[in-house]
Amino acid sequence: MSNPSPIKVVDGTTKNPHAIFIPIPLQGHLIPSVALTMKLASNGFTITFINTQVIHHSIMKSSSTPNDDIFEKARESGLDIRYTTVSDGLPISFDRSLNQEQFEECVFHVFSAHVDELVGNLVKGDPSISCLIADSCHVWPSMISKKYKLVNISFWTESALVLNLYYHWDLLKKNGHYTTCDDVIDYIPGIKSIKPKDLTSYLQATNTNTVSNRIMYKALFEDAKHADIVICNTIQELEPRTLLMLNKTQPFYAIGPLFHNKFTQSLVSTNLWSELECSHWLDKKAPKSVLYVSFGSYAHINKHDLGEIAYGLLQSGVSFVWALRPGMVSSNEPDALPLGFEDQTKDQGLIVPWCNQKAVISHASIGGFLTHCGWNSILESIWCELPLICFPLYTDQFTNRKLVVDDWKTGVNLCERNLVERAEVAKNIKYLMMGETSNELRLNTKKLKRTLEDALAVGGSSQRNFDKFLGEVNVKIDQMKGAI
Structure with a gap:
């Protein structure tokens, strides 16, 4: 079965859709956005990718070979991807983590003016631009796409279940959710x-x-x-009921998981911190014996919980690799671990500020993943057939935990109550890594891996949905041109 190309031939000349792509300036959103950019460019799109200046600065700072154009190698491989940056309204030196409320107010009220100016200049300079692909968490895409007569494509980087909850925010209010929030929502x-x-x-x-x-x-x-079209980094078979509902709202395509062709490698850097090599340490460990620990690139954790998790790891006796990014508790408190912890665990664990997560979790010695339940981490863990210990911190992670633990049975909770205690942490780590039930979790994860592989295969649901999306883009472009 051949894949239809978005390339159109009009009056004997070849026309490629040209889209401006603007992700949310967070690494968890940037990773699937770059993967989607590569996939679209591989299917005939021209993409102009826009990072914020501060994100670009962080990528350059973390890179061993900084390049002002992060897509240069991708373009050398034949992909038509252009790259530029835009101000989010704040100086690069401003500490967005420490001053999150100020940063978010700026994103809400100021960022759109900078985007508006840049998109206007890009469209004026290149009339071939016909689409705007923007992360669904931006507040301005409908306004800017309408102003510049662009097809409005919304990219949702999380689970479909989470978006469906937001789409029905009014029902939560109507049913008194914010005053009687102990009731099951049905x-x-x-x-x-x-x-x-x-x-x-x-x-x-x-x-x-x-x-x-x-x-x-x-x-x-x-x-x-x-939005004229929504594309989602999920899989039809994992969320069929929710996706059926969303498809009644607007054209909605599940095209995930958005991984690069080579899972552990990429032509484009998306790292905001320098990666440390872990393979030499992991090579010395037995298969499936090491727990990978990471709480992602954005959310914070309080010092008590971090300390209890640290001592729980120590008490479990399980070998671990812990990617503990700078500022995990707060950007003004870099030394978050209990005093002397690293010396106590130097034979048991490897603690690094950042690493190549995909390379680590695909290593033969890794047998489980203690995670904040970010959507990228969940999809990557399924691909590597790793069961999860779940400790959600923020945003969609609580809903993702439900999918992992309650619906798919591929993970366990770190602690059953809100209080994090080292004894329970140690018990659940041993339960995941050594317990009999861990075999059941691994079997369920293996089944989900096959689901992902089938979806991405020729004729699979994600490939079919991607092809339909390409056709829908052409239809919307023609309709937009006809309306002008």
Whole structure:
């Protein structure tokens, strides 16, 4: 079965769709955005990719061979990808992590003006630009795409279940969720039932007037619904009921998982911190004997919980690699681990500030993953057939935990209560790595891996959906031109 190309021939000349792509300036969003860019360019698109200046600066700072154009190697391979940057409205030196509320207010109110100016200049300089692909968490895509007469393509980097919850924010309010939030929620179309503790952090919040909540409400309840097309980094077979509901709302395509052709390698750097090599240490360990620990690139953890997890690792006796990024507790508190912990565990564990996660979790010695339940990490762990210990911290991670532990049975909770205690941490680590039930978790994960492989294969659901998406883009471009 041959894949239809988005390339069109009009009046004897070849026409490629040209899209501007603007991700959210966070590494967890940047990774699938770059993967999608590569996939689109490999299928005939011209892409102009826009990073914020601060993200570009971090990538350059972390790279051993910095290059002002992160897509240079991709372009050398024949892909038509252009690259530029835009200000988010704040100086590069501004500490966005320490001053998160100020940063988010700027993203809400100022960033769109910089994007508007840049997109206007790009369209003026290149009339071939016909599409805007923007992360669904932006608040401005419908306004800017309408202003410059571009097909509005919304890219949702998380699970379909999470987006469906945001799409029905009004039902949560109508049913008194914010005043009676102990009731099981069974009134959202496409979701049989969900407990309040499994909603995203924004939907669990009692104060709905924070800037974070206002951004998410504006972006996902109001703006994303106006997109001409939504593409999602999920798999049809993993979320069939939810996807059926979303497809009734607007053209919606599950095209995940968005991995590069070579899982552990990429022509494009997306790292905001320098990676340390772990393979020499891992090579000395027995197969499936090491637990990988990482809580992602953005969310913070309090010092008590971090300390209890550290001592739980020590008490478990299990070998581990821990990617503990700088500023995990706070950017003004770099030394977050208990005093002397690294000396106590020097024969048991390897602690690094950052690493190539895909390379580590695909190593034969890794047997499990203690994770914050970021969506990228979940998809990557399935691909590597790793069961998970789940410790959600922020945003969609609570809902992702539900999918992993309750629905797919591929992981366990770090602690059953809100209180993190080292004894329970140690017990669950041993349970995942050594217990009889771990065999069942591994078997379930192996089944999900086959689901992902089948979806990506020729004729698989993700490949079919991607082909349909390409056809839909051409239809929308023609309609947009006809309306001008």
